[in-house]
Amino acid sequence: MNDTAKYILETESLTKEFKGFTAVDDVNLKVKRHDIHALIGPNGAGKTTVFNLLTKFLVPTRGTIKVNGTDITASKPAEISRMGVIRSFQISAVFPHMTARENVRVALQRKLGTSFHFWKPLSSLNVLNERADELLHMVGLERFTDSVVGDMPYGRKRALEIATTLALEPELMLLDEPTQGMGREDVERITQLIRKVSKDRTILMVEHNLGVVSTLCDRITVLQRGAILTEGNYDEVSSDPRVKEAYMGKAA
Amino acid sequence: MNTKVGYGIALALLLVAPFMIYPVFLMKLLCFALFACAFNLILGYGGLLSFGHAAFFGGAAYITGHVIKVWGLPTELGLLVGAGSAAALGYLIGMLAIRRQGIYFAMITLALAQMVYFIFISADFTGGENGLQGVPRGYALGIFDLQDNLTMYYFVLAVFVIGFLIIARAVYSPFGQILGAIRDNEDRATSLGYDVDRYKHLAFVLSAALAGLAGSTKTVVFQLASLTDVHWHTSGEVVLMTLLGGLGTIAGPAVGAGVIVTLQNYLASGPLGAWVPVVLGTIFVVCVLAFRRGIIGELHAMLKKSF
Ligand SMILES: Nc1ncnc2c1ncn2[C@@H]1O[C@H](COP(=O)(O)OP(=O)(O)OP(=O)(O)O)[C@@H](O)[C@H]1O
Ligand SMILES: [Mg+2]
Numbered sequence: 001m002n003d004t005a006k007y008i009l010e011t012e013s014l015t016k017e018f019k020g021f022t023a024v025d026d027v028n029l030k031v032k033r034h035d036i037h038a039l040i041g042p043n044g045a046g047k048t049t050v051f052n053l054l055t056k057f058l059v060p061t062r063g064t065i066k067v068n069g070t071d072i073t074a075s076k077p078a079e080i081s082r083m084g085v086i087r088s089f090q091i092s093a094v095f096p097h098m099t100a101r102e103n104v105r106v107a108l109q110r111k112l113g114t115s116f117h118f119w120k121p122l123s124s125l126n127v128l129n130e131r132a133d134e135l136l137h138m139v140g141l142e143r144f145t146d147s148v149v150g151d152m153p154y155g156r157k158r159a160l161e162i163a164t165t166l167a168l169e170p171e172l173m174l175l176d177e178p179t180q181g182m183g184r185e186d187v188e189r190i191t192q193l194i195r196k197v198s199k200d201r202t203i204l205m206v207e208h209n210l211g212v213v214s215t216l217c218d219r220i221t222v223l224q225r226g227a228i229l230t231e232g233n234y235d236e237v238s239s240d241p242r243v244k245e246a247y248m249g250k251a252a
Numbered sequence: 253m254n255t256k257v258g259y260g261i262a263l264a265l266l267l268v269a270p271f272m273i274y275p276v277f278l279m280k281l282l283c284f285a286l287f288a289c290a291f292n293l294i295l296g297y298g299g300l301l302s303f304g305h306a307a308f309f310g311g312a313a314y315i316t317g318h319v320i321k322v323w324g325l326p327t328e329l330g331l332l333v334g335a336g337s338a339a340a341l342g343y344l345i346g347m348l349a350i351r352r353q354g355i356y357f358a359m360i361t362l363a364l365a366q367m368v369y370f371i372f373i374s375a376d377f378t379g380g381e382n383g384l385q386g387v388p389r390g391y392a393l394g395i396f397d398l399q400d401n402l403t404m405y406y407f408v409l410a411v412f413v414i415g416f417l418i419i420a421r422a423v424y425s426p427f428g429q430i431l432g433a434i435r436d437n438e439d440r441a442t443s444l445g446y447d448v449d450r451y452k453h454l455a456f457v458l459s460a461a462l463a464g465l466a467g468s469t470k471t472v473v474f475q476l477a478s479l480t481d482v483h484w485h486t487s488g489e490v491v492l493m494t495l496l497g498g499l500g501t502i503a504g505p506a507v508g509a510g511v512i513v514t515l516q517n518y519l520a521s522g523p524l525g526a527w528v529p530v531v532l533g534t535i536f537v538v539c540v541l542a543f544r545r546g547i548i549g550e551l552h553a554m555l556k557k558s559f
Contacts, residue, residue: 055443081445093440095433106433107444109426115446116454118427125426168444 155186296500304365310482312464338464383478498546
């Protein structure tokens with residue numbers, strides 16, 4: 001198998017400097033198709049910045065990014081999304097003034113091709129309701145279909161975010177700390193959910209909860225001060241003394 | 253359902269109003285109400301503070317005046333040409349401004365609108381300080397003589413209702429849905445694959461076109477386009493009307509426009525004439541400090557609480 005068939009995402013010497021400070025340092029990341037791949041590392045290691053580079057919310061200082069063998073280094077964020085690479089954000093990203101169903105519909109609407117049609121009634125979007133409700137059901141939000149999202153509990157918002165992302169049938173999902181700030185029950189639910197939706201797609205996720213990482217992830221990349229420290233499966237990475245040191249400091 | 257009844261009552265009132273209130277005043281009010289509703293499309297629903305909407309209102313006012321007076325176009329066509337030119341101008345200004353955020357957007361729209369102002373002040377066809385005078389009102393559909401104030405009023409009311417319906421539809425359309433999503437969370441909308449600038453740009457063009465329609469109609473009513481229409485004061489006034497009425501509510505800006513135009517009218521003819529700007533300024537401050545949601549917004553909130 002050649003590299004393009006094997007890896008959905010490859011970066012080469014990916015680097016981002018902020019006014020002389022190197023937040024991402026020469027990162028060569030390869031994500032295998034159909035893997036759940038974790039990107040871990042201490043606070044400030046550059047994980048979110050890597051996500052921002054991959055989705056072009058930030059422009060890399062150096063390096064290239066390939067998705068399915070296509071160089072996307074010069075593409076715009078919305079273009080990358082349309083290639084099937086969809087990201088979530090570290091803080092929950094929902095449309096707070098809309099209902100849960102409307103949130104999902106915003107994602108579904110793009111394929112309908114009427115998003116610029118300012119003369120069509122809102123009811124023309126009702127054809128999407130069935131699929132929207134299906135997705136809400138999938139993430140256990142059927143009770144919240146008509147709730148305004150701003151008032152929903154945090155864990156539910158994150159679930160909604162995943163439903164919205166799934167609406168686009170992404171090939172590659174980038175999840176930035178999907179379980180951050182959640183109680184144990186919610187963490188469990190989201191973990192199950194990620195496992196469920198990982199079929200036929202690739203997931204790259206930033207995650208601090210090592211329990212979640214160990215149960216879900218096929219491969220782990222450890223980032224420290226912007227550079228890759230090590231890579232491997234959970235056992236390999238967790239037994240690496242340098243990883244413990246990165247997390248706990250020199251004393252450990 | 254409640255809102256439908258509300259709109260029904262409002263329309264009924266507007267239909268009988270000219271028998272109780274001076275029609276020319278009502279027409280002025282409707283023109284500014286349409287202007288404010290159009291402006292709200294970009295401020296309230298697009299989340300962008302344009303400080304240059306006088307360019308569209310006043311630009312269209314002059315163009316309509318010119319094509320009716322000099323080219324002899326029928327009134328309706330004159331309005332369409334005015335709105336169309338405002339849309340084109342909106343497309344150009346939007347192209348330069350739409351990428352900017354917040355205060356930079358306000359500044360660049362103001363700067364470009366000032367350029368438009370200087371063009372109109374120095375162009376020959378505008379009549380300079382005197383304005384473009386003596387624009388004939390013409391005939392509606394070629395038969396109804398608009399020289400009659402009552403006929404003119406119903407014509408203006410029809411234009412207002414059409415404009416208002418276009419705005420309401422745009423807000424509650426697939427496009428409006430994406431616009432709302434962008435205002436709620438721009439990065440998320442981007443990450444879902446929407447080129448957010450193109451949506452804002454379309455909202456800006458629509459807003460410009462309808463602001464233009466308002467300006468064009470005003471020219472026909474007063475048979476005059478003047479520098480006041482393109483002056484930045486007018487850009488400021490429409491911000492005030494929209495905020496006072498209620499940002500991002502469909503009917504709010506129309507109500508805000510009604511209040512401001514009424515105040516201007518009564519204050520200007522009374523002993524407080526010279527104090528109009530001070531009174532408006534005070535209203536603005538009170539509105540920003542105490543009634544953030546504007547008249548209609550506060551009413552909504554009160555109704556919600558009491559049920
Ligand atoms: N726009 C920016 N300008 C300047 N510095 C930045 C910018 N964005 C991030 N940084 C810096 O880059 C470094 C990496 O930040 P990043 O948010 O990528 O870390 P992270 O690994 O996601 O951390 P956390 O686990 O806390 O989310 C930090 O030191 C941060 O201060
Ligand atoms: Mg982060």
